[in-house]
Amino acid sequence: MLINGTPAQVIEAADRGLQYGDGLFETLAVVDGRPCLWKGHLNRLRSGCKRMGIDCPDESLLLEESLAEIDSAQRGILKIIVTRGIGQRGYRPPMPSNPSRILNFMPWPTHSENRADRGVEVQLCSVRLGRNPVLAGMKTLNRLEQVLARAEWSDDRIAEGLMFDTEGYLIEGTASNVFLYREGHLFTPDLSNCGIAGIMRGLVIEQAEKRGIPLSVQDLRLADLKSADGLFLTSSLIGICPVRRVGELSYGLDYMEDTFIGDVIKQGFKI
Amino acid sequence: MLINGTPAQVIEAADRGLQYGDGLFETLAVVDGRPCLWKGHLNRLRSGCKRMGIDCPDESLLLEESLAEIDSAQRGILKIIVTRGIGQRGYRPPMPSNPSRILNFMPWPTHSENRADRGVEVQLCSVRLGRNPVLAGMKTLNRLEQVLARAEWSDDRIAEGLMFDTEGYLIEGTASNVFLYREGHLFTPDLSNCGIAGIMRGLVIEQAEKRGIPLSVQDLRLADLKSADGLFLTSSLIGICPVRRVGELSYGLDYMEDTFIGDVIKQGFKI
Numbered sequence: 001m002l003i004n005g006t007p008a009q010v011i012e013a014a015d016r017g018l019q020y021g022d023g024l025f026e027t028l029a030v031v032d033g034r035p036c037l038w039k040g041h042l043n044r045l046r047s048g049c050k051r052m053g054i055d056c057p058d059e060s061l062l063l064e065e066s067l068a069e070i071d072s073a074q075r076g077i078l079k080i081i082v083t084r085g086i087g088q089r090g091y092r093p094p095m096p097s098n099p100s101r102i103l104n105f106m107p108w109p110t111h112s113e114n115r116a117d118r119g120v121e122v123q124l125c126s127v128r129l130g131r132n133p134v135l136a137g138m139k140t141l142n143r144l145e146q147v148l149a150r151a152e153w154s155d156d157r158i159a160e161g162l163m164f165d166t167e168g169y170l171i172e173g174t175a176s177n178v179f180l181y182r183e184g185h186l187f188t189p190d191l192s193n194c195g196i197a198g199i200m201r202g203l204v205i206e207q208a209e210k211r212g213i214p215l216s217v218q219d220l221r222l223a224d225l226k227s228a229d230g231l232f233l234t235s236s237l238i239g240i241c242p243v244r245r246v247g248e249l250s251y252g253l254d255y256m257e258d259t260f261i262g263d264v265i266k267q268g269f270k271i
Numbered sequence: 272m273l274i275n276g277t278p279a280q281v282i283e284a285a286d287r288g289l290q291y292g293d294g295l296f297e298t299l300a301v302v303d304g305r306p307c308l309w310k311g312h313l314n315r316l317r318s319g320c321k322r323m324g325i326d327c328p329d330e331s332l333l334l335e336e337s338l339a340e341i342d343s344a345q346r347g348i349l350k351i352i353v354t355r356g357i358g359q360r361g362y363r364p365p366m367p368s369n370p371s372r373i374l375n376f377m378p379w380p381t382h383s384e385n386r387a388d389r390g391v392e393v394q395l396c397s398v399r400l401g402r403n404p405v406l407a408g409m410k411t412l413n414r415l416e417q418v419l420a421r422a423e424w425s426d427d428r429i430a431e432g433l434m435f436d437t438e439g440y441l442i443e444g445t446a447s448n449v450f451l452y453r454e455g456h457l458f459t460p461d462l463s464n465c466g467i468a469g470i471m472r473g474l475v476i477e478q479a480e481k482r483g484i485p486l487s488v489q490d491l492r493l494a495d496l497k498s499a500d501g502l503f504l505t506s507s508l509i510g511i512c513p514v515r516r517v518g519e520l521s522y523g524l525d526y527m528e529d530t531f532i533g534d535v536i537k538q539g540f541k542i
Contacts (some may be wrong), residue, residue: 001284009283012281013279017289018282018288018289020413021415022418052419077360081289089350091418093418095425104284129403130401130406131402131437135415141289141291142292142414143292143362143413144291144406144411145405146291147323150362150364174362
């Protein structure tokens with residue numbers, strides 16, 4: 001781990017990242033020794049820092065330190081955390097902020113390979129996402145809803161849990177975004193009120209537009225999940241991952257032939 | 272600071288308290304060398320740990336360490352953080368949890384004295400609280416809404432900001448609970464959907480019942496704030512603190528004569 005540029009495993013307990021979850025993070029796939037989708041992740045990090053009033057560390061510094069942390073490793077996961085750093089007691093943010101950066105390279109999980117071909121099984125979570133536009137879209141360190149949702153299952157055959165918000169709208173997986181396919185059209189939940197605007201999600205939206213495949217970002221409910229012909233998840237780590245089952249609901253994988261999704265999966269997740 | 276029983280200033284960056292805000296905290300006033308309202312704080316901590324599936328450290332251990340951390344100090348603030356500790360990568364909570372405990376004694380802030388007598392000035396915050404029953408009431412480490420609300424003002428004459436939820440219900444201050452007084456009746460917001468169930472709030476509710484003063488825990492809106500005769504804030508640090516002004520709205524302090532609130536303020540906050 002590299003913490004503020006120095007190899008270390010510990011941070012000040014007074015850091016607001018711990019005290020209040022006052023920070024943001026990014027999780028990047030590392031392939032062939034390079035962090036994938038770097039620009040997209042850095043743009044989201046910078047935009048989140050701006051919304052939260054945290055001074056985002058320089059991109060060049062973060063890239064330099066990321067490469068140092070990855071070192072000679074070829075494949076793995078790079079997590080970048082930026083917190084508001086240390087301040088006085090209480091919620092009031094120090095001005096200016098004195099951000100901390102924590103870079104951590106981890107080996108690639110062995111269990112996650114080859115899921116894309118046959119599709120995964122997911123479940124519906126009971127834990128809901130609260131709605132708050134002021135936090136929506138950002139990957140903040142306030143992730144208790146995801147933690148509690150992920151605690152709902154321990155069966156390793158279940159790859160992911162889908163989460164609804166407190167009004168019953170489908171939002172995302174605990175650690176992924178979700179897309180529906182129906183009659184030649186792609187749909188993905190609107191994230192104005194909650195959810196994390198995934199980098200891979202953004203790429204799929206962009207690619208659909210480029211390739212002339214109709215895609216709507218809109219409110220979606222359980223009924224839409226039921227009437228969908230196909231379903232897939234996206235994240236920087238899983239790329240694009242088709243779903244074959246959500247509880248009692250089954251989905252075919254045929255739609256992938258009609259869209260660019262199948263091609264993308266065959267190519268790996270680097271769209 | 273005492274971290275897992277050892278004097279230290281740092282924690283593992285891999286701790287889920289930092290990674291996800293996966294933990295809870297309590298902030299206690301220390302008076303005459305003793306943590307005030309210990310039982311109430313410990314009950315809330317235990318109840319929060321239970322809801323989150325964290326194994327709460329033993330009360331006797333926490334008390335012993337609290338007294339060691341307070342040492343010979345007479346007056347100050349004791350903060351107790353309990354996190355889920357270190358786990359594998361990802362949201363999935365380790366089973367069983369391996370909680371971390373962080374105890375930190377801080378000197379009493381000098382600026383907070385003598386506010387109760389003349390009443391404080393507060394403002395309305397723009398940042399809303401998201402509604403989610405699964406987190407409501409608990410003092411978790413996910414406190415970004417409070418951080419962003421507290422960033423709305425820097426004028427030290429403003430003692431607190433009142434927060435509404437995304438549906439427009441009055442919930443609490445950024446670091447306090449709120450009570451309204453109207454025609455012999457006390458009101459405080461229902462916290463089923465969001466907000467922190469303050470220990471001092473609980474004591475005021477209990478005391479009102481004991482003393483036969485009607486008190487309703489219910490939905491409250493801006494209109495109720497406008498029609499109130501009196502307003503006060505509660506927290507373990509400020510005790511009970513009357514408000515004389517919220518933006519353009521003025522409040523008298525006369526109601527304190529009709530209730531037990533005035534007596535309590537004269538006695539200090541140890542009801």
